[in-house]
Amino acid sequence: MSFSNKTVIVTGAANGIGKTIANLYVKQQANVLLADVDEQQGNKVAAYFCEKGGNALFVKTDIREPDEIISLMKTAYDTYGKIDILINNAGKGLFKSPFDVTIEEWDDSIYTNLRSVFLASREAAKYMRKNQDGGCIVNIASTRALMSEPHSECYAASKGGVVSISHALAASLSPYRITVNAISPGWIETKDYANLTVNDHEQHFSQRVGTPEDVARACLYLTAKENNFVNGINLIVDGGMTKKMIYEEE
Numbered sequence: 001m002s003f004s005n006k007t008v009i010v011t012g013a014a015n016g017i018g019k020t021i022a023n024l025y026v027k028q029q030a031n032v033l034l035a036d037v038d039e040q041q042g043n044k045v046a047a048y049f050c051e052k053g054g055n056a057l058f059v060k061t062d063i064r065e066p067d068e069i070i071s072l073m074k075t076a077y078d079t080y081g082k083i084d085i086l087i088n089n090a091g092k093g094l095f096k097s098p099f100d101v102t103i104e105e106w107d108d109s110i111y112t113n114l115r116s117v118f119l120a121s122r123e124a125a126k127y128m129r130k131n132q133d134g135g136c137i138v139n140i141a142s143t144r145a146l147m148s149e150p151h152s153e154c155y156a157a158s159k160g161g162v163v164s165i166s167h168a169l170a171a172s173l174s175p176y177r178i179t180v181n182a183i184s185p186g187w188i189e190t191k192d193y194a195n196l197t198v199n200d201h202e203q204h205f206s207q208r209v210g211t212p213e214d215v216a217r218a219c220l221y222l223t224a225k226e227n228n229f230v231n232g233i234n235l236i237v238d239g240g241m242t243k244k245m246i247y248e249e250e
């Protein structure tokens with residue numbers, strides 16, 4: 001798998017999973033654009049990648065705003081002459097009683113988690129279809145699209161929409177040789193992994209909680225041209241947790 005000189009856009013790349021995804025592509029010698037609303041952290045991360053010999057550029061982007069998405073894609077194309085890969089990673093949680101969620105909170109979550117995926121994919125695809133070998137889009141969903149806890153309606157709905165729009169876009173963009181897939185991470189620990197308990201790890205068939213690197217490696221797999229026969233899927237990266245049957249015993 002070679003990503004040398006590929007142009008990769010990662011949204012929500014200033015922190016957490018997005019930062020790790022961007023870092024892995026930088027290490028693969030790709031040209032990586034980091035998009036995020038956190039300008040200070042985004043610039044810091046991009047500068048660090050460049051200090052380590054990578055090629056990274058931060059572009060302040062509020063993915064809720066269509067004009068900013070259009071500007072992001074134009075910047076990528078004007079800078080590197082093409083767009084090869086888009087990772088729609090940006091998102092936010094909303095866990096609140098359905099009786100208390102406001103319309104403003106609902107709309108903000110849907111705009112951030114779902115509408116942005118459609119808009120960014122559409123704008124990136126306008127450039128990808130110029131490429132002889134098309135392009136790749138990966139949308140970060142969640143296992144909460146498939147299973148729920150109380151008070152997760154908006155997050156579940158938005159991530160379920162990400163899964164559905166991924167296979168719909170795969171159909172629509174197939175004439176342009178653009179693959180579109182989703183990744184649904186389970187429990188991915190982005191903070192202090194050392195503080196996790198034995199019970200935390202043993203909830204998974206893989207006997208460990210996930211890390212951002214697990215999601216990043218899945219992105220590499222789905223965006224490698226050798227794997228373009230994998231298209232329109234939802235790849236669940238959860239250590240088997242959603243397949244584990246749990247009974248409460250007295």
